[in-house]
Amino acid sequence: GAVVSQHPSRVICKSGTSVKIECRSLDFQATTMFWYRQFPKKSLMLMATSNEGSKATYEQGVEKDKFLINHASLTLSTLTVTSAHPEDSSFYICSARGGGVNTEAFFGQGTRLTVV
């Protein structure tokens, strides 16, 4: 299958700082990327959908000013957690799809964020 690389896999940051997470599609052009958040032992909750070159569409309840998403190219999307707080600690995972009707989504390895 296609490869999606997410970096970093783990990050610890201090409260009040910002953290950037990168999601890259390595061998295909991702017209759409999705960002999910997952709490321990829970399901994946969609945060936002981003299409290359346009603003991300955020799910209800997700603060767009706190979780900044940029999808500047067909192979890279970034999620920046701004002014992080301990409650932002979670597992964040991206997925990417190419064009086409029924293409599957490929997932990155995920990023475990701990805010101290």
Place this chain on the structure above:
Amino acid sequence: AQKITQTQPGMFVQEKEAVTLDCTYDTSDPSYGLFWYKQPSSGEMIFLIYQGSYDQQNATEGRYSLNFQKARKSANLVISASQLGDSAMYFCAMREGIGSARQLTFGSGTQLTVLP
């Protein structure tokens, strides 16, 4: 209403036995896709199998098969000849409609433990 329902929070199976993980879904869209993903403790999401709503035959991928019962809106995953490495969280997911911007909606997951 839940779009994807997985009623088994945890399942145990003996090594080399077969196991069925349940998934029911709810949609009024005639075009949809059903997915199963495996998430080991490392966190990565591993795509296992896909079933399209118009597919006439049940999908199979190696030891994985999807028991698709459209009238019942169920898409159970069958793992044959379980291996210790199959121990993981398993998520059923659905994409409604067509087009690359459609996101996946996940069920709550089933934690499978394979016993030696």
